[in-house]
Amino acid sequence: MSLALPLAETVMSLEFIAQQVVIGLASGSLIALVALGYTMVYGVVGLVNFAHGDLFMLGGCLAVTLVEAAGPPQAGAPAAVGILLLVVLCGLFCGGLNLAVDRLVYRPLRESPKLAPLVSSIGVSFIFMNLGLFWIGPSDRSFPSLVPADNLLPFESLRFSSRDLLVVAVVVPLMAGLAVLVRSTRSGKAMRAVAQDPTAAALVGVNVEKVIGATFFLGGFLAGAASVVYAATITTIGFQMGFQTGLYAFTAAVLGGIGSIPGAVVGGLVIGLVRALGGACLGERWAGGIVFAVLIAVLVFRPEGLFGRRQREKV
Amino acid sequence: MHPRTLLAGLVLAAVLTGCRGSDPGLVRIVSSLPRTGSARQQSDTVVRGIRMAIEEAGGRAGPFRIDYLDLDDSTAATGLWTSEAEAANARAALQDPDVVAYIGTLNSGSARVSMPILNYGDLLMVSPATTAVGLTKPDLGEFGEPEVYRPTGRRNFIRVIPADDLQGPLAADWAAGRGFERVFVLDDGDAYGKGIADLFAERCRELGLTVLGQDSIDPKAQEFRSLMATVAAAGPDLVYFGGTTQSKGGQVAKDLAATGIESPLLVPDGCLEPAFIEAAGREAVEGRCYVTFGGIAPERLTGRGRAFVERYEKLHGEPPEAFAVYGYEAARVAIHAITAAGVKDRRAITDAALAIRDFDGPLGRWSVDANGDTTLAALTVLAVRDGRFAFEEQLEAGGVDPGKAKTVVENGGEG
Numbered sequence: 028m029s030l031a032l033p034l035a036e037t038v039m040s041l042e043f044i045a046q047q048v049v050i051g052l053a054s055g056s057l058i059a060l061v062a063l064g065y066t067m068v069y070g071v072v073g074l075v076n077f078a079h080g081d082l083f084m085l086g087g088c089l090a091v092t093l094v095e096a097a098g099p100p101q102a103g104a105p106a107a108v109g110i111l112l113l114v115v116l117c118g119l120f121c122g123g124l125n126l127a128v129d130r131l132v133y134r135p136l137r138e139s140p141k142l143a144p145l146v147s148s149i150g151v152s153f154i155f156m157n158l159g160l161f162w163i164g165p166s167d168r169s170f171p172s173l174v175p176a177d178n179l180l181p182f183e184s185l186r187f188s189s190r191d192l193l194v195v196a197v198v199v200p201l202m203a204g205l206a207v208l209v210r211s212t213r214s215g216k217a218m219r220a221v222a223q224d225p226t227a228a229a230l231v232g233v234n235v236e237k238v239i240g241a242t243f244f245l246g247g248f249l250a251g252a253a254s255v256v257y258a259a260t261i262t263t264i265g266f267q268m269g270f271q272t273g274l275y276a277f278t279a280a281v282l283g284g285i286g287s288i289p290g291a292v293v294g295g296l297v298i299g300l301v302r303a304l305g306g307a308c309l310g311e312r313w314a315g316g317i318v319f320a321v322l323i324a325v326l327v328f329r330p331e332g333l334f335g336r337r338q339r340e341k342v
Numbered sequence: 343m344h345p346r347t348l349l350a351g352l353v354l355a356a357v358l359t360g361c362r363g364s365d366p367g368l369v370r371i372v373s374s375l376p377r378t379g380s381a382r383q384q385s386d387t388v389v390r391g392i393r394m395a396i397e398e399a400g401g402r403a404g405p406f407r408i409d410y411l412d413l414d415d416s417t418a419a420t421g422l423w424t425s426e427a428e429a430a431n432a433r434a435a436l437q438d439p440d441v442v443a444y445i446g447t448l449n450s451g452s453a454r455v456s457m458p459i460l461n462y463g464d465l466l467m468v469s470p471a472t473t474a475v476g477l478t479k480p481d482l483g484e485f486g487e488p489e490v491y492r493p494t495g496r497r498n499f500i501r502v503i504p505a506d507d508l509q510g511p512l513a514a515d516w517a518a519g520r521g522f523e524r525v526f527v528l529d530d531g532d533a534y535g536k537g538i539a540d541l542f543a544e545r546c547r548e549l550g551l552t553v554l555g556q557d558s559i560d561p562k563a564q565e566f567r568s569l570m571a572t573v574a575a576a577g578p579d580l581v582y583f584g585g586t587t588q589s590k591g592g593q594v595a596k597d598l599a600a601t602g603i604e605s606p607l608l609v610p611d612g613c614l615e616p617a618f619i620e621a622a623g624r625e626a627v628e629g630r631c632y633v634t635f636g637g638i639a640p641e642r643l644t645g646r647g648r649a650f651v652e653r654y655e656k657l658h659g660e661p662p663e664a665f666a667v668y669g670y671e672a673a674r675v676a677i678h679a680i681t682a683a684g685v686k687d688r689r690a691i692t693d694a695a696l697a698i699r700d701f702d703g704p705l706g707r708w709s710v711d712a713n714g715d716t717t718l719a720a721l722t723v724l725a726v727r728d729g730r731f732a733f734e735e736q737l738e739a740g741g742v743d744p745g746k747a748k749t750v751v752e753n754g755g756e757g
Contacts, residue, residue, distance in 0.1 A: 040575070043571070043572075043575045046571045046575075047568055047571055049573060050499060050568050051568070052568045054565070054567070054568075055569075091451075155596045159418075162420065163417065164421075165378065165379050165380070165419070165420065165421025165619075166379060166380035166421055166617060166621070167380075167592060167593075167621050169592075169596075169620060169621060169623045172623065174600070176599070176600035176601075178602060184574070186571075186601070188600070190600075222535075254526060261564060261565045261593075261623070262596060262600075263564070263565075263592070263593055263596065268564055271562060271563065271564060272564065275560070302568065303567075303568040303571075306569060306572075307568055307569075307571065307572050309713065310557050310558075310570040311557045311558065311559055311560070311566065311568070311572075312531065312557060312558040312559070313366065314560070314563070314568070315560055315563070
């Protein structure tokens with residue numbers, strides 16, 4: 028730290044800060060996509076699904092397996108088509124898996140005390156992690172660099188690569204689509220109704236179980252999509268990667284106010300930014316600590332999180 | 343209890359313990375290395391080296407037949423060595439009266455677990471690969487090292503590979519000799535990684551190189567892009583990472599390349615394994631990554647060492663990796679000590695090993711010093727070329743003048 032501080036002062040140029048903001052927003056958007064899965068499920072069934080991070084990891088396993096099966100990228104097929112295909116396939120896979128887990132594990136426990144599904148989700152998390160271990164083995168796997176890390180900007184010291192563009196190109200439409208779905212469609216209305224009061228929603232004819240299933244599927248789909256973008260930008264897949272990503276995503280959901288969709292997005296971005304800028308100012312080794320210090324500070328002054336309660340647009 | 347039941351119990355107990363009774367004509371050598379996960383390839387070549395040494399001795403050491411047992415200090419679930427597995431191996435070795443030598447470990451952290459356990463039994467421990475300074479050298483490691491590994495006050499640990507107090511500073515000498523001037527030092531915060539990075543940085547300053555910054559990564563983090571932006575802004579012409587493949591060495595190399603940093607990456611022997619190139623992806627390290635190794639590369643060995651490499655290639659159909667010859671030498675030390683002691687007594691065998699002077703081996707002529715370290719002092723620098731580690735340069739310690747960095751004695755060609 029003693030060495031990192033003076034260094035940070037000398038290089039704290041505007042470009043450097045802008046660079047860290049770009050990096051922070053890119054990693055924050057991925058955290059936000061995963062965080063949406065936590066917050067949506069919490070919104071409708073009040074469950075913190077601890078297996079969500081490992082579901083994300085399984086999406087990455089499928090992505091690496093598919094890409095390796097497809098062989099080296101052909102010159103004719105642009106990488107964008109391949110990525111889009113992967114996003115859809117891994118999204119469907121993770122969505123389906125999340126739905127299946129809800130049907131098999133959480134649904135029988137719907138009327139049980141809250142702790143029963145919570146502990147079950149920790150169990151599912153371990154099962155997923157072991158599946159990942161079987162699937163891709165214990166050591167980290169390199170994901171082929173489908174998207175180049177070239178700089179799209181004409182600056183020397185400020186980089187915005189094709190990989191960052193990929194993050195924007197996948198994350199923004201997905202979030203916009205989700206917002207439209209939740210706000211303006213009939214199923215979105217049903218979701219909001221179940222989030223507010225499941226009993227009342229059932230009384231007015233909403234099929235509550237169907238809505239819950241759809242929520243699990245959507246959350247899983249977003250995690251699967253995030254895993255593909257993650258694999259293409261970070262280019263390393265390991266069976267333990269779900270833990271840290273899941274922890275950050277859960278933190279983002281809590282920071283934004285769990286149950287709130289805009290809260291999860293803002294929480295994810297805040298965590299990405301705090302990690303990048305905090306790490307750059309105080310040294311990389313403190314990056315993780317700063318994130319949780321910010322979380323504690325926010326929760327002390329706003330226990331409901333940034334967007335909790337006040338903007339009650341729960342899913 | 344009925345007297346007959348008691349008698350039967352006693353007989354049964356006697357039979358059971360009798361089964362494990364020791365055979366006076368047999369000595370057992372065990373090795374404890376990670377046999378699963380990404381370090382497995384390294385361990386495989388070490389084990390082959392050990393087997394070759396035993397085979398060359400005709401399976402005998404003095405009057406004794408040698409039995410060899412290959413133990414695993416890693417678990418499949420983690421793919422890494424674990425304290426539990428290493429401690430269990432050490433205890434099993436101690437409890438087996440036939441075991442007179444313990445070859446291991448590959449990782450310094452793992453050696454820290456078994457050293458104090460084996461010390462209680464005066465069991466000879468010979469390491470082919472651990473390089474953390476604190477294991478043997480007073481005043482260089484953490485507080486309380488190395489006494490903490492010798493609870494009885496007696497010594498039982500020898501290593502045939504030079505420690506990091508050679509590797510770290512000589513790596514800096516190499517960097518200065520190559521004309522690098524501005525270095526950024528990273529480490530994984532672990533005993534080995536941070537230890538060697540500190541030694542490297544210190545020597546860099548002595549040599550007049552600018553250390554732009556030093557930072558530890560979190561080996562559990564997934565990516566280091568933000569850190570790499572800091573590194574890029576500092577504008578180094580060389581980046582050093584003190585760490586291993588298992589502490590995210592591959593990801594560091596990958597993110598460095600992805601951030602557009604052109605400067606080469608220098609890493610220590612913890613990354614000297616094919617798994618490192620695999621984890622980093624070939625394009626991230628090809629031609630721009632250098633690895634130091636506190637020893638002699640297989641292609642530079644002469645005499646007995648040359649003969650070992652040729653025999654290894656003939657037996658296994660591939661050239662040995664860097665650590666193979668150290669496994670071979672560790673087993674030779676154990677066999678020599680058993681032969682010299684001539685009795686099946688752990689203390690006598692350990693003392694015979696500690697008394698080794700002018701030992702003629704594949705690495706050259708060397709002695710065991712007062713700390714249990716080898717007197718050899720060569721450093722090899724390898725470069726990643728064509729997706730594998732190729733010989734780059736060999737440096738010798740001694741006569742190093744801090745003012746000048748002209749320690750390069752040989753300039754290697756293609757490996």
